[in-house]
Amino acid sequence: xxxxxxxxxxxxxxxxxxxxxxxxxxxxxxxxxxxxxxxxxxxxxxxxxxxxxxxxxxxxxxxxxxxxxxxxxxxxxxxxxxxxxxxxxxxxxxxxxxxxxxxxxxxxxxxxxxxxxxxxxxxxxxxxxxxxxxxxxxxxxxxxxxxxxxxxxxxxxxxxxxxxxxxxxxxxxxxxxxxxxxxxxxxxxxxxxxxxxxxxxxxxxxxxxxxxxxxxxxxxxxx
Amino acid sequence: xxxxxxxxxxxxxxxxxxxxxxxxxxxxxxxxxxxxxxxxxxxxxxxxxxxxxxxxxxxxxxxxxxxxxxxxxxxxxxxxxxxxxxxxxxxxxxxxxxxxxxxxxxxxxxxxxxxxxxxxxxxxxxxxxxxxxxxxxxxxxxxxxxxxxxxxxxxxxxxxxxxxxxxxxxxxxxxxxxxxxxxxxxxxxxxxxxxxxxxxxxxxxxxxxxxxxxxxxxxxxxxxxxxxxxxxxxxxxxxxxxxxxxxxxxxxxxxxxxxxxxxxxxxxxxxxxxxxxxxxxxxxxxxxxxxxxxxxxxxxxxxxxxxxxxxxxxxxxxxxxxxxxxxxxxxxxxxxxxxxxxxxxxxxxxxxxxxxxxxxxxx
Numbered sequence: 001x002x003x004x005x006x007x008x009x010x011x012x013x014x015x016x017x018x019x020x021x022x023x024x025x026x027x028x029x030x031x032x033x034x035x036x037x038x039x040x041x042x043x044x045x046x047x048x049x050x051x052x053x054x055x056x057x058x059x060x061x062x063x064x065x066x067x068x069x070x071x072x073x074x075x076x077x078x079x080x081x082x083x084x085x086x087x088x089x090x091x092x093x094x095x096x097x098x099x100x101x102x103x104x105x106x107x108x109x110x111x112x113x114x115x116x117x118x119x120x121x122x123x124x125x126x127x128x129x130x131x132x133x134x135x136x137x138x139x140x141x142x143x144x145x146x147x148x149x150x151x152x153x154x155x156x157x158x159x160x161x162x163x164x165x166x167x168x169x170x171x172x173x174x175x176x177x178x179x180x181x182x183x184x185x186x187x188x189x190x191x192x193x194x195x196x197x198x199x200x201x202x203x204x205x206x207x208x209x210x211x212x213x214x215x216x217x218x219x220x221x222x223x
Numbered sequence: 224x225x226x227x228x229x230x231x232x233x234x235x236x237x238x239x240x241x242x243x244x245x246x247x248x249x250x251x252x253x254x255x256x257x258x259x260x261x262x263x264x265x266x267x268x269x270x271x272x273x274x275x276x277x278x279x280x281x282x283x284x285x286x287x288x289x290x291x292x293x294x295x296x297x298x299x300x301x302x303x304x305x306x307x308x309x310x311x312x313x314x315x316x317x318x319x320x321x322x323x324x325x326x327x328x329x330x331x332x333x334x335x336x337x338x339x340x341x342x343x344x345x346x347x348x349x350x351x352x353x354x355x356x357x358x359x360x361x362x363x364x365x366x367x368x369x370x371x372x373x374x375x376x377x378x379x380x381x382x383x384x385x386x387x388x389x390x391x392x393x394x395x396x397x398x399x400x401x402x403x404x405x406x407x408x409x410x411x412x413x414x415x416x417x418x419x420x421x422x423x424x425x426x427x428x429x430x431x432x433x434x435x436x437x438x439x440x441x442x443x444x445x446x447x448x449x450x451x452x453x454x455x456x457x458x459x460x461x462x463x464x465x466x467x468x469x470x471x472x473x474x475x476x477x478x479x480x481x482x483x484x485x486x487x488x489x490x491x492x493x494x495x496x497x498x499x500x501x502x503x504x505x506x507x508x509x510x511x512x513x514x515x516x517x518x519x520x521x522x523x524x525x526x527x528x529x530x531x532x533x534x535x536x537x538x539x540x541x542x543x544x545x546x547x548x549x550x551x552x553x554x555x556x557x558x559x560x561x562x563x564x565x566x567x568x569x570x571x572x573x574x575x576x577x578x579x580x581x582x583x584x585x586x
Contacts, residue, residue, distance in 0.1 A: 016372050019371065019376055026382065
């Protein structure tokens with residue numbers, strides 16, 4: 001069996017910390033190495049390096065908000081991924097957190113069902129975001145594709161379809177973390193087509209890797 | 224506004240003055256035919272244009288005189304040339320800022336106009352519902368922190384007891400807790416999503432696509448209940464600025480409401496129109512009109528008055544959350560739109576939703 005994923009929980013609510021610790025301890029995929037009510041408590045108390053930091057956005061009674069805590073946490077634990085764990089569904093806030101370097105977001109009310117797998121996916125290098133945020137980010141792809149996709153299109157099909165296809169492929173690739181082969185299978189198109197869509201997607205946002213593509217899309221989504 | 228030669232400067236001057244004249248003559252033509260608020264809006268627009276013109280002429284004077292001294296390349300640049308020197312940048316930024324302010328002022332006028340078009344009764348309702356929405360959002364957020372551990376513990380009990388035969392009843396109880404808390408969670412999600420107040424991000428959306436998506440999701444229900452759908456869409460429909468998930472939720476809620484009114488089947492008609500064909504079009508809001516009609520039992524007039532109130536439902540306890548139309552109302556309000564209901568008991572109900580069209584061109 002593989003090593004369990006080491007999780008640090010930062011949340012100002014006592015009951016949320018307790019319940020989340022129990023839930024993740026009972027889940028064989030994860031192990032809780034500590035919990036803290038604020039950024040300063042986390043920085044002073046936690047010695048072991050977590051794989052995943054579960055970070056609440058709404059830290060009352062502390063100087064830093066959740067978004068402001070991301071940078072110091074990244075500096076202290078450069079190899080840890082940060083999963084936002086929030087009662088808020090405000091996409092502006094979620095995007096701000098992603099721009100600050102967070103690797104995913106899960107709504108607290110969905111956590112009882114989906115927290116374990118969200119942690120697993122972030123640990124594998126995927127990004128976990130809500131449908132709304134995904135749409136907002138990928139809505140931007142069509143803006144950037146614009147005329148360009150018409151140019152690379154064979155035999156004058158409507159470019160809208162292609163734009164949608166590129167978007168769809170980029171979503172499956174960046175957010176769902178599927179491979180080109182898996183996407184080809186799921187969409188009943190050839191692997192080469194998938195690869196060329198990914199290439200177009202990269203070109204449009206100016207990226208060379210999956211992570212970079214995602215970060216650039218996030219960064220541009222507030223323009 | 225970088226390097227502008229004399230010829231270009233004259234052209235621009237002439238152009239701005241022409242715009243001013245057009246605007247003034249428009250104001251004169253419309254005089255007496257407008258509501259006080261509309262007149263006010265127009266007067267402000269004229270004033271804004273005048274300030275714009277003044278600023279523009281100053282800018283041209285400054286930039287032509289400074290370029291004559293400092294640079295011989297004054298014939299190269301046009302209006303759209305990027306700023307090169309520091310002062311140019313400042314002037315350019317100022318002008319751009321002014322253009323943005325102008326657009327903003329026009330938008331505010333439009334919003335004011337929309338508010339004025341509502342009757343005072345609608346306004347009282349609007350204020351009341353908006354306040355309830357804000358309170359609900361705060362409460363929903365706080366409740367999230369209570370519901371989260373509750374759901375987690377219920378899940379843990381389910382997990383720990385589920386494998387043991389003798390504890391299966393306890394597992395079932397925990398399952399019920401999950402189910403009930405899940406309903407609360409679903410209500411919170413709807414409220415939090417719909418009542419998010421400021422600065423929600425909007426993207427250009429084709430309403431036709433959103434309605435198609437919503438109806439596709441309702442497909443099984445439509446089939447089961449024997450509902451006949453007709454969709455009438457124009458070929459050209461302006462895009463609107465909105466949030467796709469929210470608009471989808473809106474159409475699902477309103478459609479479900481219609482389906483509930485036709486338990487034995489019936490017709491559901493979706494008609495889309497663009498609403499810019501009114502008399503005084505020059506400053507009329509461009510919007511799209513979506514009417515959704517059913518052939519169901521209809522709604523009595525005293526029920527219509529309460530239709531959008533939260534937790535108001537004529538359905539059996541547990542059958543409806545009483546939030547569907549309230550949430551729909553909040554979503555429409557956030558999109559700057561309006562919703563109206565026409566109903567004839569026994570014959571059917573029509574919901575008329577108006578949503579402002581996105582500004583076309585590069586704003």
